[in-house]
Amino acid sequence: MRGNVIIAGIGHTAFGKLPGRSTVSLNIEACRNALADAGIEKDAVDALLVKPPTSNPQFMYGQSLAEAMGMQPRVGGAWDQGGAANISLIAFAAMAIEHGQCEIALVCYADNPRTGSRHAYEKAWGDDAAYGWFGVPAGYAMLARRHMEEFGTTSDQLGAIAVAIRRHGAANPAAQLRKPLTLAQYRESPWVVDPLRRDDCCLVSDGAAAVVLMSAQRAKALGVRKPVPILGFGQGQSSWDVGQRPDLTRTGAEISGATALKMAGLRPSDIDVAQIYDCFTITVLMTLEAYGFAAHGQGGPFCADGRLEIGGELPVNTAGGLLSETGMPGLQLVVEGVRQMRGEANLQVQDARTCIVSNQGGIMHTHSTLILGEAA
Amino acid sequence: MSPAEDMVDATFPAPQPGPAAAPYWRALDEGRLVFQRCTACGNAWLPGRTECPRCLAPAAHWETASGNARLVSWVVYHHGYHEYYATRLPYTVAVVELAEGPRLISNVIGDANGLRIDMPLKLVIQREAGVALARFAPG
Numbered sequence: 124m125r126g127n128v129i130i131a132g133i134g135h136t137a138f139g140k141l142p143g144r145s146t147v148s149l150n151i152e153a154c155r156n157a158l159a160d161a162g163i164e165k166d167a168v169d170a171l172l173v174k175p176p177t178s179n180p181q182f183m184y185g186q187s188l189a190e191a192m193g194m195q196p197r198v199g200g201a202w203d204q205g206g207a208a209n210i211s212l213i214a215f216a217a218m219a220i221e222h223g224q225c226e227i228a229l230v231c232y233a234d235n236p237r238t239g240s241r242h243a244y245e246k247a248w249g250d251d252a253a254y255g256w257f258g259v260p261a262g263y264a265m266l267a268r269r270h271m272e273e274f275g276t277t278s279d280q281l282g283a284i285a286v287a288i289r290r291h292g293a294a295n296p297a298a299q300l301r302k303p304l305t306l307a308q309y310r311e312s313p314w315v316v317d318p319l320r321r322d323d324c325c326l327v328s329d330g331a332a333a334v335v336l337m338s339a340q341r342a343k344a345l346g347v348r349k350p351v352p353i354l355g356f357g358q359g360q361s362s363w364d365v366g367q368r369p370d371l372t373r374t375g376a377e378i379s380g381a382t383a384l385k386m387a388g389l390r391p392s393d394i395d396v397a398q399i400y401d402c403f404t405i406t407v408l409m410t411l412e413a414y415g416f417a418a419h420g421q422g423g424p425f426c427a428d429g430r431l432e433i434g435g436e437l438p439v440n441t442a443g444g445l446l447s448e449t450g451m452p453g454l455q456l457v458v459e460g461v462r463q464m465r466g467e468a469n470l471q472v473q474d475a476r477t478c479i480v481s482n483q484g485g486i487m488h489t490h491s492t493l494i495l496g497e498a499a
Numbered sequence: 500m501s502p503a504e505d506m507v508d509a510t511f512p513a514p515q516p517g518p519a520a521a522p523y524w525r526a527l528d529e530g531r532l533v534f535q536r537c538t539a540c541g542n543a544w545l546p547g548r549t550e551c552p553r554c555l556a557p558a559a560h561w562e563t564a565s566g567n568a569r570l571v572s573w574v575v576y577h578h579g580y581h582e583y584y585a586t587r588l589p590y591t592v593a594v595v596e597l598a599e600g601p602r603l604i605s606n607v608i609g610d611a612n613g614l615r616i617d618m619p620l621k622l623v624i625q626r627e628a629g630v631a632l633a634r635f636a637p638g
């Protein structure tokens with residue numbers, strides 16, 4: 124099914140503080156923008172798939188959203204996989220379209236932890252709270268320490284990731300954080316949970332994004348402008364908590380990336396630009412290793428020396444990622460991938476024909492990969 | 500341990516184990532670190548569960564750990580996510596692997612600067628706000 128399904132439209136809200144807006148309202152705004160971008164009427168959509176809001180999970184959220192949008196879709200609902208759910212839902216929609224279960228799908232996500240509750244990101248880990256084990260950053264710090272001690276990965280190498288992505292965010296007029304970062308400033312950044320500093324951690328943001336999917340054939344018939352083909356996708360779930368995982372430096376991103384690359388018929392060296400889930404700098408490093416851009420354990424040197432910056436060998440998170448465009452988990456990375464493949468990105472990678480996008484959730488508990496091709 | 504540290508503190512995030520984990524915390528309170536072993540396949544694990552995660556058999560018994568372990572990884576908190584631990588910064592949380600195989604979240608006692616991955620650790624049961632915890636020290 125390589126390339127049979129395309130992304131026809133993208134949309135998002137403003138990012139940052141959006142007080143007084145419900146996640147349903149944010150989702151609707153993003154969907155409205157995505158439908159307008161695709162040139163599609165709402166009534167043509169027959170699948171509505173949504174990643175539930177992380178900070179306020181609700182029973183039957185997908186149905187509440189459908190009602191608010193005046194829709195009774197054939198295929199619809201929410202999928203609980205944390206940040207990986209966005210791409211997993213895109214993959215599900217692509218398979219459903221391919222097999223005649225639906226024709227035009229909206230995939231969307233919204234959350235408001237910035238002005239609502241950020242409890243989901245700071246909560247205790249069950250009975251282990253007795254040991255002071257709290258918060259999402261600590262889980263990633265535990266993975267980072269093992270990587271640093273086992274392979275000699277340095278704080279400066281993590282810093283280089285933050286420097287690259289913040290540079291891209293600073294150039295993005297729509298980014299929540301438009302402040303570039305130097306390595307010297309990174310070194311002065313306070314510890315949150317050692318070995319992670321404040322500047323290793325993503326933003327907390329309100330916002331929403333949405334994409335419209337349909338078959339390439341349908342897009343042609345409708346005259347969709349610059350449809351972006353889906354070349355491959357895959358998943359891999361580490362699933363177990365950090366304290367239980369047999370190897371802290373390997374995750375389901377390996378099988379996820381390998382599945383997506385195989386489906387696309389591509390090797391890592393064929394990828395021109397990457398949008399890698401950067402909830403923390405270590406996540407980018409470990410994901411690039413897992414995808415085969417660097418050997419296992421060699422992600423540190425790979426990420427240094429500007430390789431991830433615009434003009435470098437593998438530009439990453441060209442709109443600023445979770446570290447500076449918006450902290451909302453993941454769908455905006457797909458949106459930027461589509462802009463790159465249309466040749467319309469703010470920091471456009473010259474002649475980019477392939478883009479790999481990663482989404483993941485929990486403490487690398489879940490992973491989903493998407494590969495996009497150049498717009499027709 | 501100072502007497503003050505042993506006093507019950509209302510802000511302490513005390514464990515609230517369900518039936519599967521209750522024997523673990525009871526044993527710690529009596530001075531023993533225990534883990535579960537499957538009577539069908541011999542697999543050993545923590546935390547307490549009702550089924551073996553390897554063979555799915557609903558049959559396990561509790562065994563007392565030797566107290567020998569190794570350090571898998573550790574972090575040092577400089578941000579307080581909880582009012583009780585916010586007053587104890589900086590503090591260390593670690594992933595520890597028992598010689599018998601099961602892994603657990605714990606604290607390593609002492610100066611974090613001397614820590615290295617895979618170093619041997621020894622069990623030290625300490626009370627925090629009156630609750631017995633399975634902590635470890637290098638050795």
Ligand SMILES: [Zn+2]
Nearest residue numbers: 537540551554
């Ligand atoms: Zn068993």
